[in-house]
Each structure stands twice: as structure tokens, then as C-alpha cells.
Amino acid sequence: xxxxxxxxxxxxxxxxxxxxxxxxxxxxxxxxxxxxxxxxxxxxxxxxxxxxxxxxxxxxxxxxxxxxxxxxxxxxxxxxxxxxxxxxxxxxxxxxxxxxxxxxxxxxxxxxxxxxxxxxxxxxxxxxxxxxxxxxxxxxxxxxxxxxxxxxxxxxxxxxxxxxxxxxxxxxxxxxxxxxxxxxxxxxxxxxxxxxxxxxxxxxxxxxxxxxxxxxxxxxxxxxxxxxxxxxxxxxxxxxxxxxxxxxxxxxxxxxxxxxxxxxxxxxxxxxxxxxxxxxxxxxxxxxxxxxxxxxxxxxxxxxxxxxxxxxxxxxxxxxxxxxxxxxxxxxxxxxxxxxxxxxxxxxxxxxxxxxxxxxxxxxxxxxxxxxxxxxxxxxxxxxxxxxxxxxxxxxxxxxxxxxxxxxxxxxxxxxxxxxxxxxxxxxxxxxxxxxxxxxxxxxxxxxxxxxxxxxxxxxxxxxxxxxxxxxxxxxxxxxxxxxxxxx
Amino acid sequence: xxxxxxxxxxxxxxxxxxxxxxxxxxxxxxxxxxxxxxxxxxxxxxxxxxxxxxxxxxxxxxxxxxxxxxxxxxxxxxxxxxxxxxxxxxxxxxx
Numbered sequence: 001x002x003x004x005x006x007x008x009x010x011x012x013x014x015x016x017x018x019x020x021x022x023x024x025x026x027x028x029x030x031x032x033x034x035x036x037x038x039x040x041x042x043x044x045x046x047x048x049x050x051x052x053x054x055x056x057x058x059x060x061x062x063x064x065x066x067x068x069x070x071x072x073x074x075x076x077x078x079x080x081x082x083x084x085x086x087x088x089x090x091x092x093x094x095x096x097x098x099x100x101x102x103x104x105x106x107x108x109x110x111x112x113x114x115x116x117x118x119x120x121x122x123x124x125x126x127x128x129x130x131x132x133x134x135x136x137x138x139x140x141x142x143x144x145x146x147x148x149x150x151x152x153x154x155x156x157x158x159x160x161x162x163x164x165x166x167x168x169x170x171x172x173x174x175x176x177x178x179x180x181x182x183x184x185x186x187x188x189x190x191x192x193x194x195x196x197x198x199x200x201x202x203x204x205x206x207x208x209x210x211x212x213x214x215x216x217x218x219x220x221x222x223x224x225x226x227x228x229x230x231x232x233x234x235x236x237x238x239x240x241x242x243x244x245x246x247x248x249x250x251x252x253x254x255x256x257x258x259x260x261x262x263x264x265x266x267x268x269x270x271x272x273x274x275x276x277x278x279x280x281x282x283x284x285x286x287x288x289x290x291x292x293x294x295x296x297x298x299x300x301x302x303x304x305x306x307x308x309x310x311x312x313x314x315x316x317x318x319x320x321x322x323x324x325x326x327x328x329x330x331x332x333x334x335x336x337x338x339x340x341x342x343x344x345x346x347x348x349x350x351x352x353x354x355x356x357x358x359x360x361x362x363x364x365x366x367x368x369x370x371x372x373x374x375x376x377x378x379x380x381x382x383x384x385x386x387x388x389x390x391x392x393x394x395x396x397x398x399x400x401x402x403x404x405x406x407x408x409x410x411x412x413x414x415x416x417x418x419x420x421x422x423x424x425x426x427x428x429x430x431x432x433x434x435x436x437x438x439x440x441x442x443x444x445x446x447x448x449x450x451x452x453x454x455x456x457x458x459x460x461x462x463x464x465x466x467x468x469x470x471x472x473x474x475x476x477x478x479x480x481x482x483x484x485x486x487x488x
Numbered sequence: 489x490x491x492x493x494x495x496x497x498x499x500x501x502x503x504x505x506x507x508x509x510x511x512x513x514x515x516x517x518x519x520x521x522x523x524x525x526x527x528x529x530x531x532x533x534x535x536x537x538x539x540x541x542x543x544x545x546x547x548x549x550x551x552x553x554x555x556x557x558x559x560x561x562x563x564x565x566x567x568x569x570x571x572x573x574x575x576x577x578x579x580x581x582x583x
Contacts, residue, residue: 098567099567100566100567102559102563102564102566102567103559103563195543195544196544196546209542209543235551238549239542239544239546241544241546301532303528304528304529304531304532306525307525307526307527307528307529308529310522310526311526311529318503325504326569327568327569327576327578328564328567328568328576329567329568329569330567330569331569332569332570335579336579337579337580337581338578338579338580338581339504340506341578341579342504343504343505343506344506346503346504346505346506347505347506347507350505355503355505355507355515356515356518356519358503358505359496359499359500359503359505359515359519360519360522360523362499362502362503363491363495363499363519363523366499366502373526375539376529376530376534377529378539378540378541379532379534379537379538379539379540380529380532380534380537381539381540382537382538382539382540383532383534383537385540385543417518417521417522418521418522418525421522432543433543434543434544458544
């Protein structure tokens with residue numbers, strides 16, 4: 001049997017019953033990556049030796065009869081913007097091409113404490129800025145369902161690795177849709193938790209008021225297990241929420257009877273691919289047939305979310321990325337004086353999308369434009385959050401598309417930044433409001449996966465997982481792995 | 489036009505980015521198109537709206553001012569492009 005095809009909770013059962021060892025599981029996943037990664041290119045750095053050593057430690061613990069966590073011995077991947085002590089962390093940027101962090105991110109520590117196995121660091125759009133992983137400073141990751149297409153972004157490597165069998169689970173970060181979009185395009189489950197649910201300590205900052213770490217998984221139960229392992233308060237991240245972490249698997253089988261589902265009409269935008277809209281509407285009908293109640297809601301400021309995001313995110317990025325100056329770490333360019341050294345280092349180190357966003361953010365914050373752009377965006381952000389507050393006064397969750405279309409072709413949008421930004425129109429509002437949102441496979445169009453978005457109020461992750469699980473169990477989408485044309 | 493080539497030159501300097509002539513032209517067109525799009529925000533009346541400070545209702549987070557272990561100097565310098573005698577080394581700043 002191909003162990004790499006199984007879910008984490010299935011592997012965990014086999015491991016606890018001693019039917020397989022953690023080393024065998026890890027070997028299976030590593031062998032799959034050996035076979036497919038030259039085609040898919042999910043990883044910037046692979047760590048097979050460390051993964052096998054960790055798996056061996058788990059086997060020894062089990063042999064001694066020690067209690068281990070549900071993720072013990074289960075191989076996963078981290079997006080390469082999460083710090084790993086002694087292992088390169090590049091953010092897919094030339095400016096950090098040789099950066100080896102002297103410390104671990106909080107999630108890295110938590111996963112180590114859970115005895116998880118890490119098989120590598122996954123590709124992304126440089127500094128998590130993009131929707132296709134084409135902005136990686138190193139190479140483009142391919143969609144396992146159709147290798148001519150993008151995996152989505154910015155966590156494209158994390159999504160593709162799970163879909164291609166190169167990891168059982170992974171972590172991504174989501175600032176405007178960067179977990180949910182690749183999850184939808186790659187046909188796996190992805191969750192952006194409530195802002196502050198997972199510590200950002202050691203996550204390389206893009207837009208600090210929006211960034212949030214979350215899981216990719218093959219099914220909803222695995223998603224709940226990974227979320228449980230990484231959530232919680234951290235004194236090193238003052239924005240992390242000091243609330244207890246529930247058992248996210250506890251409510252999975254509670255069904256949707258009596259649950260109120262909101263349909264926000266503004267999310268069904270003009271120009272949507274008809275098959276995508278049909279799949280979402282069909283999924284909602286099914287949830288109603290399972291006992292949920294449908295309520296139409298209106299969120300009138302949705303149309304302003306994209307413009308608001310591109311001011312706030314870029315303003316924060318322009319400040320956060322000021323640290324790459326060729327002094328403390330990262331690439332240094334030649335310059336006879338300090339300013340020319342800064343300018344050269346940053347021009348050589350940053351790719352075009354990062355340069356564009358730094359300049360847009362710098363402009364929005366600059367003297368004479370601050371009120372018209374940045375302050376205006378902060379006010380519209382308040383209105384967008386109020387739309388969510390009003391909607392969640394009426395309903396338990398909202399259901400919407402993740403993106404207007406299925407995965408697009410590599411190269412299709414690279415020359416038109418605005419067209420690329422429009423891909424995120426349905427995912428950005430939840431980041432601005434700080435609410436959790438989940439991406440769940442709900443159909444196919446021409447062999448490409450379609451993602452349904454389930455959004456809830458702050459700290460409602462357990463409810464989102466419950467709705468997702470109920471829908472998932474009535475279908476087969478989680479039972480299939482992508483068949484890679486060049487390999488399978 | 490929301491912004492011209494001169495604006496982009498100025499923003500590039502503030503951003504500490506050295507741009508070629510071709511890059512300046514390209515970014516001017518692209519940033520102008522993005523700002524045109526962002527103009528949509530002017531349709532929204534925000535005269536009575538407070539700017540958002542934080543999505544959650546959390547206030548200043550305080551902790552005791554206690555000395556904690558920090559990164560050893562050697563580890564802090566390990567990624568430096570240039571270092572000498574325990575310091576980061578940079579090109580001359582003061583004439």
C-alpha cells in the first residue's frame with residue numbers, strides 16, 4: 001500500500017496499532033517527493049535526513065510505550081516564510097536566499113513538541129505576495145491536477161505538496177487568501193484561522209494586521225488535528241489571542257441541523273465561471289437538504305475590500321520590508337556610500353511584485369497622501385468589519401466561492417498585476433475583518449477542483465470544521481489524490 | 489494620471505530602490521492603473537467612521553519588565569553580510 005496516499009488520522013491509527021512505523025511512513029512520503037518534485041516543484045529546501053531522524057525518535061517513543069500526540073510521526077511541510085533554526089528560510093526571495101534563522105518560529109517549536117516530522121520548506125510567491133506562486137524568486141510550482149496551471153498562491157508549494165502526496169499536511173500563511181486559494185486550486189482543505197489564533201512569532205512579516213498561519217490537509221479531520229497542534233496564546237506575539245484551544249475534532253460529527261447559513265449576494269461577482277457558481281449553489285442546496293437553514297444576507301462594502309486591502313497590506317509591507325537593508329542579514333549589493341548600498345541591495349534582492357508593493361505602500365503613507373489613501377482605507381476597513389458583525393447577528397456561517405474561476409494557466413496574468421489581484425476578491429474581506437474562513441473541495445470543472453468558502457465569526461473554527469465535515473462526508477472529493485500527468 | 493514618472497522616482501528613493509529607466513516607465517504605468525482602481529474608495533462616505541486600529545477587542549498588552557535570555561552575539565551576527573570584532577560592518581556613513 002502507498003502510505004503517502006493516506007490521511008494523518010488513518011496513519012496515526014496504523015502507527016498506534018504498530019502496523020507501520022513512523023520511519024516507513026516518512027520513507028513513503030520522501031519517495032513520493034523523489035518521484036514527483038522535479039515536475040511539481042513544491043519545495044525550496046527538502047530535509048529528508050532530519051525527517052527520518054525525527055521519525056526514528058517517534059518509533060523509539062512508541063516502543064517505550066510513551067504517549068504521543070496525534071501528529072507524532074506524520075510528515076508535513078512548512079511554507080518557507082516560517083523560521084526553522086539551522087534550516088534555510090528564504091521567503092522565496094533572492095534577498096534571503098542564504099538566510100539561516102538562529103531561532104525557531106513558535107509553530108516550529110509546537111510541531112517539534114508534538115513530534116511531527118518536517119520534510120521540507122515549501123515554495124511561495126516572494127514574501128507571500130501573489131496569487132499563483134509565479135512570483136517566487138526561484139521557480140514556479142505547478143498544479144498537480146494540471147501541470148500547465150498555477151497551484152494558486154501565495155502558499156502554492158504548501159498546497160501542491162499535500163495534493164501531490166509529497167506531504168500529508170502542511171502549513172501556509174494567509175494575508176489575503178494565500179492559504180484558501182491554493183487549497184481550492186489544488187483540491188485540498190485549507191483554513192485561515194481567526195487573526196491571533198496562531199502565533200505569528202517567527203513568521204516573516206508581510207502585512208502584520210492581516211497575516212495568519214493555518215493548515216492544509218487532505219480532509220477536514222486532519223485540518224482540525226493540525227489546527228489544534230499550532231493554536232494558542234504566545235507571550236512573544238502580543239496580538240495572539242489568550243483563549244483556550246478546544247478539541248477541534250469534538251464537534252465534527254454534530255451535523256448542520258438548525259444551523260443558519262448566510263448567502264452573501266455580493267460574493268457572486270460578475271464574470272464568475274458558470275461551473276464554479278453552479279457548484280457553490282449546489283453545495284448550499286445540499287447543506288439545506290441536510291437540515292441547515294438558508295438566509296440571504298447583504299454585505300454592501302464587499303466591493304471595496306480589494307482596494308482597501310491593497311492600501312493597508314502594501315503600507316504595512318513597505319514598513320515591514322524596511323529591515324532588508326543589507327546590514328544585519330540578507331543580500332548586500334555594492335555601494336560606495338550607505339544609501340547606494342541600500343538601494344542596490346534592495347533592487348537586486350527584491351523581485352518586481354515586491355518592489356511594486358513596497359512603492360505603492362510607501363506612496364500611500366507618504367506626506368500629502370496619507371489621509372487620502374491609508375487613513376481612508378482604515379475607515380473603509382471598519383465598514384467591512386461591520387458588514388461581518390451584522391451578518392453574524394443573523395447567521396452562524398457564510399458560504400461563498402473562494403475564487404471566481406478554477407486554476408488559471410501559468411503565465412496568463414503575470415504581466416497584469418491588477419488582473420492577478422482580482423483573483424483574491426472573495427478571500428480578502430475575511431482578512432480585513434480578522435474572521436476565520438475555510439476552503440473545502442466541492443466539485444470539479446474540466447478536471448480542475450472547485451473550492452467552497454465557509455466563513456464564521458471570530459473563534460468559530462470548530463463550527464466551520466463541523467459544516468465542512470458534514471459536507472465532505474457526503475462526497476468523495478477527499479478520497480482522491482491528484483493524478484499527475486507526467487508521473488502517475 | 490494619478491501619478492507620473494517623477495512621483496515614482498521620488499517613491500523609489502523613499503523606498504531605497506535603485507530603478508533603471510525601463511523599470512521606472514513600467515512601474516509608472518502599473519502603479520497608475522492600480523491607483524485608478526483604488527479611486528473606487530472615494531465613493532464611500534467615511535465622514536462619520538472611525539479608522540480601524542485592531543480587528544479584535546484587545547488593548548495594550550503589558551508584561552513584567554524582566555530580563556530574559558536573548559540571542560547570543562555570535563548567533564545574531566551569523567547572517568551578517570559583513571562583520572568585524574563583534575560588530576556589523578557597513579560602508580562609510582559620516583564624511
